[in-house]
Amino acid sequence: MPRPLLLQLLLGLLWRCAAASASQQPPPAASAESRCFCQVTGYLDDCTCDVETLDAFNNYKVFPRLQTLLESDYFRYYKVNLKKSCPFWNVNSHCGIRDCAVQPCQSDEVPDGIRSASYKYSEEANASAKDCEEAERLGAVDESLSEETVEAVRQWTRHDDSADSFCEVDDIQSPEAEYVDLLLNPERYTGYKGPDAWKIWNSIYEENCFKPHSVQRPLNPLATGRGENEGNLFYSWLEGLCVEKRAFYKLISGLHSSINIHLSARYLLQDTWSKKQWGHNVTEFQQRFDEVLTQGEGPRRLKNLYFIFLIELRALSKVLPFFERPDFQLFTGNKERDGEIKSLLLEILHLTKSFPLHFDENSFFVGKQREAAKLKEEFRLHFRNISRIMDCVGCIKCRLWGKLQTQGLGTALKILFSESQIENMPERGPSPTFHLTRQEIVSLFNAFGRISTSIKELDNFRNFLQTLP
Ligand SMILES: *[C@@H]1O[C@H](CO)[C@@H](O)[C@H](O)[C@H]1NC(C)=O
Ligand SMILES: *[C@@H]1O[C@H](CO)[C@@H](O)[C@H](O)[C@H]1NC(C)=O
Ligand SMILES: *[C@@H]1O[C@H](CO)[C@@H](O)[C@H](O)[C@H]1NC(C)=O
Numbered sequence: 001m002p003r004p005l006l007l008q009l010l011l012g013l014l015w016r017c018a019a020a021s022a023s024q025q026p027p028p029a030a031s032a033e034s035r036c037f038c039q040v041t042g043y044l045d046d047c048t049c050d051v052e053t054l055d056a057f058n059n060y061k062v063f064p065r066l067q068t069l070l071e072s073d074y075f076r077y078y079k080v081n082l083k084k085s086c087p088f089w090n091v092n093s094h095c096g097i098r099d100c101a102v103q104p105c106q107s108d109e110v111p112d113g114i115r116s117a118s119y120k121y122s123e124e125a126n127a128s129a130k131d132c133e134e135a136e137r138l139g140a141v142d143e144s145l146s147e148e149t150v151e152a153v154r155q156w157t158r159h160d161d162s163a164d165s166f167c168e169v170d171d172i173q174s175p176e177a178e179y180v181d182l183l184l185n186p187e188r189y190t191g192y193k194g195p196d197a198w199k200i201w202n203s204i205y206e207e208n209c210f211k212p213h214s215v216q217r218p219l220n221p222l223a224t225g226r227g228e229n230e231g232n233l234f235y236s237w238l239e240g241l242c243v244e245k246r247a248f249y250k251l252i253s254g255l256h257s258s259i260n261i262h263l264s265a266r267y268l269l270q271d272t273w274s275k276k277q278w279g280h281n282v283t284e285f286q287q288r289f290d291e292v293l294t295q296g297e298g299p300r301r302l303k304n305l306y307f308i309f310l311i312e313l314r315a316l317s318k319v320l321p322f323f324e325r326p327d328f329q330l331f332t333g334n335k336e337r338d339g340e341i342k343s344l345l346l347e348i349l350h351l352t353k354s355f356p357l358h359f360d361e362n363s364f365f366v367g368k369q370r371e372a373a374k375l376k377e378e379f380r381l382h383f384r385n386i387s388r389i390m391d392c393v394g395c396i397k398c399r400l401w402g403k404l405q406t407q408g409l410g411t412a413l414k415i416l417f418s419e420s421q422i423e424n425m426p427e428r429g430p431s432p433t434f435h436l437t438r439q440e441i442v443s444l445f446n447a448f449g450r451i452s453t454s455i456k457e458l459d460n461f462r463n464f465l466q467t468l469p
Contacts, residue, residue: 033465035291039299040458044306049356054306057355058455065348066449071183072341074330077110078442081177082399086392088203102185102396104178111332180400182446187259188266188278192395200402203389204252247307248379252386254308255405257301258454260288265457282464305454308409312448315412317353320346321422322434330441345445376417383410401450408447411440 030038043050069075082102085091267281289298322328323345330341387406393399415422415436422434436444 031465032286032290032468033462036286036289036298036302036465037458037462038291039303040306044303051306054309055455055459058309058452059459061351062348063452063456065344065351066445066452069341069344069348070446070449072330072337072344073111073332073334074338074341075442075445076181076183077179078182078400078404078446079177079179079439080400080403081174082180082396082403083176084391087388088392089199091392091394102180102400104180109181110179111334182404185397185400186266187262187397187401187450189263189268189281190395190397191268192393192398196394197398200389200393201256203392204386205249248382250304250307251311251409253301254304254306254451255409257289257305258308258451259401259405260301261285261305261454261457261461262450264288265460280460280464282461282468285461286465302458305451305458309451309455311416312409312412312444312451313352313355315415315444316349316448317355318422319415319436320349320353322436323349379413379417383413404443405447405450407440407443408445408450411436411444412447414440415444 040051042052044054264282264285265280266278267284268276269279269281270277287293289302291299294301323342328342330338330345332338383406387403387410390399390402390406393402418434
């Protein structure tokens with residue numbers, strides 16, 4: 001009987017976490033560097049690997065390859081609807097902030113192979129899409145289509161809006177959905193902050209992390225009567241939660257950390273009419289991660305970054321069979337280039353698989369299928385809600401990257417929760433049960449690219465901080 005892997009995985013991780021934190025006293029306030037990094041050195045409680053090994057694995061192996069991958073046509077164009085209205089409240093527009101603007105692509109910038117609506121994950125499917133157009137034009141049924149192909153296309157379409165999705169999926173066919181070139185619209189500091197930005201993160205934490213409303217998140221500037229003890233109250237509440245719900249919180253916190261690292265690393269340092277310059281702002285980084293300035297929360301946030309990295313890494317290593325199928329193509333229309341990019345993609349996936357993650361997956365939740373299914377559903381609904389909140393982000397560029405990263409994380413969760421379907425995937429031919437859309441694929445790898453970049457950036461900040469007292 002297949003046991004839900006993610007559950008065991010999370011239980012394994014958190015069990016270790018509990019064991020490790022019991023024996024770990026916070027180090028005394030020390031150098032600027034250790035005030036941020038005290039919890040991310042040596043052995044991580046999230047896996048039996050140490051931070052140094054993980055950093056080296058990411059910074060020298062995964063990161064450079066991912067950068068090349070994400071610069072390819074297939075991965076740089078993301079189709080997204082940035083004009084959806086916020087389902088929860090009225091949004092203050094931040095169109096006034098220049099750096100929030102997103103330049104959508106002119107239609108001739110995007111390769112034909114990507115723009116065409118039909119599926120081209122396989123030559124067969126491509127042929128069938130063409131044949132369909134042809135057949136429609138001639139008003140005749142094309143006999144040359146194999147039944148298998150028809151079935152594959154039908155299944156793919158159906159599974160795109162299946163109940164497995166962790167995100168509220170944009171209607172890609174909507175005229176409001178546009179292609180965005182991610183390389184031309186990098187995630188960086190935009191000036192979007194203050195109450196509006198806080199409202200977004202508050203909704204995510206306060207209303208969506210399985211959390212009773214009475215418990216305030218520490219250091220929430222919107223919370224009234226913030227006191228010394230509130231942080232402790234929050235963490236004792238967190239300890240009392242069941243492990244999966246804590247894992248959910250850690251994922252969201254890891255994502256939040258990652259976004260803040262990007263904004264600190266690409267801060268708008270100089271803004272004059274003649275010159276704009278983005279770069280590292282160590283003060284900004286410290287305000288978000290320094291142990292003293294954040295009343296102890298900062299180092300925990302960084303630890304959660306490693307947690308989300310390990311979860312997404314695990315998802316990638318699990319989804320390899322889907323991409324390894326010979327009929328899977330990263331179709332842009334340039335056959336030679338598409339082949340190269342697919343090889344690179346597989347190389348990265350094999351790399352993720354080679355990373356020695358030693359989880360003790362055997363001793364938890366054995367035989368509790370029903371609870372697991374219920375939990376998956378809860379996870380899914382909460383996560384979907386978070387993806388809808390992204391339509392409430394007032395700064396359009398932040399909305400773009402928020403949507404992309406939540407969709408990517410949602411795709412990782414979908415993979416982990418569908419593990420048995422992937423394991424049973426036939427080598428050839430259509431898989432009846434597991435499928436990823438182009439949007440999911442693009443967001444999955446770009447989201448992982450963002451986390452990978454954050455871990456790499458930590459190295460830079462560590463070096464900057466070493467020069468401070
Ligand atoms: C898919 O169809 C397009 C034209 O519609 C063609 O240019 C391309 O070569 C086809 N790709 C494959 C893999 O058959
Ligand atoms: C979804 O989020 C909104 C806005 O934060 C909230 O009002 C609503 O209760 C949430 N629903 C669920 C199911 O979490
Ligand atoms: C760095 O960020 C801080 C806020 O954390 C800000 O006050 C400061 O002006 C920034 N430095 C530069 C050079 O922009």
